Amino acid sequence: MYYVYILKSLNKDSYYVGYTKNIYQRLLRHNIGEMKSTKASAPYKVIHFEEFETRSKAMRREQQIKSYKGGDAFRKLIVRA
Numbered sequence: 001m002y003y004v005y006i007l008k009s010l011n012k013d014s015y016y017v018g019y020t021k022n023i024y025q026r027l028l029r030h031n032i033g034e035m036k037s038t039k040a041s042a043p044y045k046v047i048h049f050e051e052f053e054t055r056s057k058a059m060r061r062e063q064q065i066k067s068y069k070g071g072d073a074f075r076k077l078i079v080r081a
Helices: 023-031 055-067 072-079
Strands: 002-009 015-020 044-052
Touching: 002 023, 002 055, 002 072, 015 023, 015 055, 023 044, 044 055, 044 072
Parallel strands: none
Antiparallel strands: 002 015, 002 044
16 A cells, blocks of 8 residues: 655644655654654644555655645645645
8 A cells, every 4th residue: 555645833823744564663763863855843643644555656646636736735735634
């Protein structure tokens, strides 16, 4: 299984969207500073995730979420958190 996830920084008003096979391990890597793109805004918490059977479906969904980041569709995802 693959997961698309949205993280919210606990220090800044910022979000990160990604995909992974192991959401808990990936969150740990973000929070200990192993991920260059999120290191400056750590720590994070998972505020939304979705499960997919294939990597390609997860990648498509990740790109879809990133395409409306900041818009109404993105806000609907994060408000449910």
